[in-house]
Amino acid sequence: MGAACCRPTPVDFDGEVSLFHFVLLRCVGKGAFGKVRVVQHKQTRDLYALKYINKTKCVKMKAVPNVIQERRLLEEVDHPFIVNLRYAFQDDENCFFVLDLMLGGDLRFHLERLGSLPEDVVKFYVAQLSSAVEFLHQSGIMHRDIKPDNILLDERGNAHLTDFNIAVHFSERKLTGVAGSMAYMAPEILTKRGYTCHIDWWSLGVCAYELIFSRRPFRGRTNSDLTYSISKDPLKWPEDAEKKCTRAGMLVIKGLLDRDPSRRFGCKPDGEGYQELRRHPWFKSIDWDTLETKQQVSPFIPDPKKANFDASHELEELLLEDNPLKAKQRKANQDNLSAEMRQMEEQFTSYDFKKMQRRSYYPHNQQLISTATATSSGLASSRPETPANDLRPEHGVTINGESMELQGPEVEEMNKEITEKEYR
Ligand SMILES: Nc1ncnc2c1ncn2[C@@H]1O[C@H](COP(=O)(O)OP(=O)(O)OP(=O)(O)O)[C@@H](O)[C@H]1O
Numbered sequence: 561m562g563a564a565c566c567r568p569t570p571v572d573f574d575g576e577v578s579l580f581h582f583v584l585l586r587c588v589g590k591g592a593f594g595k596v597r598v599v600q601h602k603q604t605r606d607l608y609a610l611k612y613i614n615k616t617k618c619v620k621m622k623a624v625p626n627v628i629q630e631r632r633l634l635e636e637v638d639h640p641f642i643v644n645l646r647y648a649f650q651d652d653e654n655c656f657f658v659l660d661l662m663l664g665g666d667l668r669f670h671l672e673r674l675g676s677l678p679e680d681v682v683k684f685y686v687a688q689l690s691s692a693v694e695f696l697h698q699s700g701i702m703h704r705d706i707k708p709d710n711i712l713l714d715e716r717g718n719a720h721l722t723d724f725n726i727a728v729h730f731s732e733r734k735l736t737g738v739a740g741s742m743a744y745m746a747p748e749i750l751t752k753r754g755y756t757c758h759i760d761w762w763s764l765g766v767c768a769y770e771l772i773f774s775r776r777p778f779r780g781r782t783n784s785d786l787t788y789s790i791s792k793d794p795l796k797w798p799e800d801a802e803k804k805c806t807r808a809g810m811l812v813i814k815g816l817l818d819r820d821p822s823r824r825f826g827c828k829p830d831g832e833g834y835q836e837l838r839r840h841p842w843f844k845s846i847d848w849d850t851l852e853t854k855q856q857v858s859p860f861i862p863d864p865k866k867a868n869f870d871a872s873h874e875l876e877e878l879l880l881e882d883n884p885l886k887a888k889q890r891k892a893n894q895d896n897l898s899a900e901m902r903q904m905e906e907q908f909t910s911y912d913f914k915k916m917q918r919r920s921y922y923p924h925n926q927q928l929i930s931t932a933t934a935t936s937s938g939l940a941s942s943r944p945e946t947p948a949n950d951l952r953p954e955h956g957v958t959i960n961g962e963s964m965e966l967q968g969p970e971v972e973e974m975n976k977e978i979t980e981k982e983y984r
Pocket residue numbers: 588589590591592593594595596609611643659660661662663665666709712722723725869979
């Protein structure tokens with residue numbers, strides 16, 4: 561009888577997904593609003609990354625619309641080179657994203673560890689990421705924050721785009737809100753001329769340059785210097801550039817870093833820009849069909865014996881976390897919630913990729929979000945055509961004004977990562 565009371569409560573896998581469905585494993589990362597840890601689904605035994613966001617912190621940082629928007633956009637995509645959403649749910653304390661697990665670390669981590677990456681590795685990643693970027697653009701979504709920190713490797717060394725925190729839908733109407741990480745921002749964002757999805761191709765060019773030459777193409781000690789450099793400085797190559805990159809590679813990077821979006825690589829309408837890029841001689845060694853089915857062997861395989869992430873996150877979780885993550889039943893009474901908490905409660909809806917269909921890259925699953933998804937999430941039954949359905953307005957979005965004026969050592973850090981979030 562005594563034993564019976566210690567038996568774990570059986571998990572209802574047919575019911576709505578919750579933290580009870582997962583075994584919590586090690587901590588692998590820390591984001592602005594929460595942590596990321598490896599989890600295993602108790603029924604399927606599949607491993608995933610669980611990203612959890614503390615609701616109170618999220619309200620304090622005025623990031624509720626971003627989190628809801630990220631959840632909504634992720635529901636719309638499924639691509640081999642995107643860190644796809646598999647489940648979403650919430651409890652009283654946290655919002656949870658269950659994502660494809662990437663055990664190979666992010667490209668910032670590898671760049672810092674190795675100094676730079678060989679050209680053939682970068683070419684492989686640019687090819688994989690351009691497939692993801694094209695898919696997003698065909699789905700009416702621009703990412704707006706492509707940078708090495710947001711590119712994650714799986715254990716076989718395939719690159720995946722992540723962090724849809726400031727991604728938005730786009731339409732023919734250009735956006736003017738300044739958002740992204742400044743060093744990777746296209747000139748048309750900074751000069752406020754209005755921009756569209758072409759900005760992602762520019763950011764990919766900045767990443768390729770930085771990964772090969774271990775410095776960024778445009779730099780500045782202050783934000784205004786950086787803005788000037790991005791919008792006016794001629795593209796320069798390091799003195800030893802030819803030792804690190806072929807002429808064809810430099811031509812692709814130059815094409816991606818064209819200030820005129822109508823000439824920039826990748827940007828011609830109706831997918832023609834992407835097709836042109838694929839046909840470029842630099843990519844001669846890439847077999848695009850086997851690339852997109854992940855049958856090609858990556859020229860860089862992360863060392864499986866080394867942790868490809870900062871081990872201090874796990875240590876911090878073990879030693880310093882006074883409120884460790886634990887599956888908890890929800891409170892029955894949700895009456896006294898603040899407006900923001902209620903918004904999260906209502907709009908951060910549950911998601912289960914096994915039960916809901918979505919727009920997929922994979923041809924056998926190629927369809928727009930089904931009515932089932934739409935009903936469950938309270939969304940319209942097809943992808944919104946304009947940013948009007950986005951939670952965050954594209955106007956009134958500012959880079960933190962004070963940050964723009966910062967001088968000195970903070971600037972370098974900020975240039976590395978100004979995560980200008982869009983808030984109401
Ligand atoms: N799917 C994943 N698989 C493995 N590790 C991940 C995954 N997603 C994130 N991580 C790790 O966790 C770290 C934090 O990720 P997260 O997206 O929460 O933070 P962030 O980049 O600051 O984003 P945000 O701005 O949304 O908080 C990443 O740098 C990465 O090392």
